[in-house]
Amino acid sequence: MSGERLPSGGLIDRDRTIEFKFDGRRYTGHGGDTLASALIANGVSIVGRSFKYHRPRGVYTAGPEEPNALVTVGSGAETEPNCRATMVELYDGLVASSQNNWPGLRFDLMAVNQLAAPLLSAGFYYKTFMGPTRRAWRFYEHFIRRAAGMGRAGVLPDPARYETINAFVDVLVAGAGPAGLLAGLTAARSGARVMVVDENPMPGGSLAGDSLRIGAGSATAWTGAMASALAGHPNALLLTRATAYGCYDGNTVAIVERVADHRACPTKELPRQRHWIVRARQVVIATGAFERPAVFENNDLPGIMLAESVRRYLNRFAVVPGRKIAFLVSNDGAYRSVADLARAGVHVACIVDCRRTIGSEALRIAAAADCELLSGHIVRRANGRATLRSVDVVPIDAGMHRGCSRLRRISVDCLAVSAGWTPACQLATHAGEKLRWHEQMDAFVPADDSPRWSAAGAVTGLMGTSSCMRSGVQAAQRALEASGIEAVLPDAPEVTDEPVPGRPVPMNCNGVGRKAFVDLQHDVTVGDIHLAHREGFRAPEHLKRYTTLGMAADQGKTSSLNGLRILGELENRPMSELGATRFRPPCSPVALGALAGTARGRLFRPTRRTPVHEWHVANGADMVSVGTWLRPQAYPRPLETVRDAGIREADHVRRHVGIVDVSTLGKIEVQGPDSTIFLDRVYANNWHNVAVGKARYGLMLREDGIVFDDGTSWRLDENRYLMTTTTANAGRVLSHLELLLVTAWPELRVTLTPVTDQWCGIAVAGPGSRRLLSSVVEDVDLSNDACPVMAVREAQIRKIPVLVCRLSFSGELAYEVYVPADFGCRVWELLLDAGRAAEVVPYGTEALGILRIEKGHVAGPELDGRTTADDLGFGGLLSGRKQYVGSAMLERPGLTDPARPKLVGLLSRDGEQLDAGSQIVEPGDGRREAVSLGHVSSAAFSPALGRHIALALVRNGRQMIGERLIAANPLKRHFVSVKVVAPCFFDESGSRMRA
């Protein structure tokens, strides 16, 4: 192929010259060019190498269906592989490179794969690379993946910005061709809210740059007028460079808009791409049709291109892809390209038409173009090493027999092919509709319109511009009626006569050579389909999966139907009976960044901050993510590690007093006359006897008897409780309780209100906590008698109303103070000021963890969704006098097995640190094959004991107390000798807490 730019014509901006690079070489193009058109204009014929055989490939189409010209655009962090050169708009400084070749595009060593083609047929890796051992595939896989494939994704973070946007419309029109534009304008003028989207930079579909005359002007002028009318209409939004890639439940259509991809220097204000989620009452599918390739030997040589694409390059970009052009056609539509080439002064060498009877308009065009017409002929083979040099043409009755005496070799550098048209019905099948066979079009089309969408234009099998326009208006009318909007119908414009494709004659592809490609992007040949059929893959879906036909990034836009036709002929079944495979979204590749939208980096997931967050940060806290919360892990001093700081803080709390921010605990206000009954049903222990002004520890089970969550609930008055949950489970507990109220016990008068954010929680712990708190709390006696363990008191701190509850997670004398969040930081600072003499320190989650492990208190690592109350030592808490969630399942054998893992404590015997997650094994079992008896759930260095300790879940654990075992961490090659002890390591009697 030796393409060139014509001196005039096209829709490009010749005054603007654009410089770009392809494979390191500088080229120029013009404003309005695509990368593909600019490469053709510069005479670049090979743009990539094929997926499996590394055959040279050139530009094959002019649109989104491009199977060959996949390139990598950008460099460094902005690299994006597998971009279709036909869809990449040219901009100054664009850098693109070819893919899947080494060391270069012209000379690719991996092309040696072509010699091994007999070994690389469909499903070769299932058969060829299976032995000699079961693990051998892992060895081969590395080389196969390196040899095959497309572009490589960048490894640097994508610096581009993406965003998501929601839209709600009455009518969404997918496709802004003649049918789509008229459908959109009809709907907008009738008063509907309308959105029209098209993936091309300019609306008009096939009309853009077309020589057709519509009304009194050109097709381009008509398109411009329609687009202006739509863009200026207050009810309408016309979105170009926007691909509707999927249609989902409830008429939700997903669209990616390429906002800045075509800009040389995108501003920071604009995202690179915008992901539209459109909820439409009605959808009009006007997505057009793709021209179908012809299948013959070497049909992938650079220089072979779809006939309509040749026309588009000519009319839009003033580019001709060759100097000696021939056509291989099966329908009248391709003659439009011949006519336009002739009008532009480009000579067509010959037209090979597989039909014996050709329409009169097509014959007139062929005659006017002064080109040879070979009716009843086909191309048997294309010839050329790197690019097309000639084609072998035979009469169709000579079939595919080799050595045919009537074979004629024609020298060409471009072959334009058209074997018919395939409607782009992807969106319709996403919406769940089946396709039906359309005899006239020789293709599958969407079945009858559904109540939610209508189809219009070429996607329905209509191929004339005027008929497509009429169908656009009719589709809008149907959509408006379904939306209850009265339609205001426009006058249909007059369109000059044009040859329409008509019914194509199928080209017999069977019997052609090994390198006759059906799926150009996945290198699936006719031979592969024959092989799959011989091996029993005779259903379209099976064929697709075995050969990977239509499973490449182009989703089989140009290949599916040809593959099905070959299968139909092998099966001797009509296409209507054979059926089509189902398309699934996305029908065009979508960047992962577009799907993520703003949910990346610091906004990957929302972060929750406590009311004291700013203080923590300002005072040197090392913050850690706990679920969505940010919590202070510790407050390290200079040169101190977080671990050491945690140990120091824990030690300080045991000796003096400390305060910790516990605002992250889930809090739910449970109110109503039946709230006590409700708590009795959701907690496994009793609640009916909790007095007002008291709190109680509660254990919640799942329906299957496994521990779900724990926490305390405070009875604030007769019908009002403040329930606390673990930080991690707050949302789940609320959902669980709401579900129970709505479905299981709707008769209960109970309301649940999440109040986690209402309260700032501060735990004051340590021997000095009472003195500290008493110095700031007004009007409340905190003595042991007046405020015993689990007492709840309403109080004030400097006129700020607070709730004080005497409860302890650390095992020390401790209180939790709940402050309205607005005043949380102020009270925090007051406590630190007041406790200066008592050497109060803030402590973080590290110290919190150490203190609770020393006391054997369970937390998230123990409440892991597998443990029962008895496993954790809470068997005595379970009420035997009532039914509660989970009680019915407690007696099942799996939960009562005495050998279940039980919570125990572990003491490191030789001073070695214990790792959470270590497996517990018997000593002397041998470290490789030892049987796991359980695992370490939480581990810490205990400053109170001066040694490493851990909590563990060990099979038959309570009977193992006193035993010596090994805590094994094979990943770190760390094996520690441990002694099994009771889970409470410190102050077993609880005297410090009750002091």
Place this chain on the structure above:
Amino acid sequence: MREIRPGLELLERRSEALVELVAWRHASMQAHSLLGRLCGLAPPSEQGRCSFDDGTVIMYIGPGRFMVETADAGLHAALRLALAGDEATVTDLTDSRSCIRLSGERSTWTLRKGLPVDLDVSVFGPSDVIQSSILHMDVIARRIGADAFDIYVSRSYAVTFVEWLTDVARDCRERVPDVPVSVRSP
């Protein structure tokens, strides 16, 4: 000279009191009338709507569930006293929510980037309110004008919410004032 206005203005608004009232189904009429009497403002009769005067907004946010924002700091206590749990429950949420006001001609455009709600003024007009989520954060959105919204978000998410807003509003010539520090008196 024509005044150049930013496409979007953000403002953190502090409320003196925010109270949630949930009425039992059988007593919703009594709770409704009591709420109206204590607020001096008729509550909306339709879910998803709100009623308001100079100092109070009553939002009907769910079945039997009202959110009242008011300048009357004593409303929570007054409602608790009056209701006594037989008709409804009352919860003080004054400290639990941050309210961010978006105004300007790009406010709807900006909000659409996260709020999966039809914000066309014919569908979601002034006096309309809805519970939804933005970037997994629960929000209550209230339209207060053609180009103005109040968004109530949990206070722990407020910083992330404003970070998200300023990220998606880059195309709006935003003006983000300093977020005022809480100055509520005890």
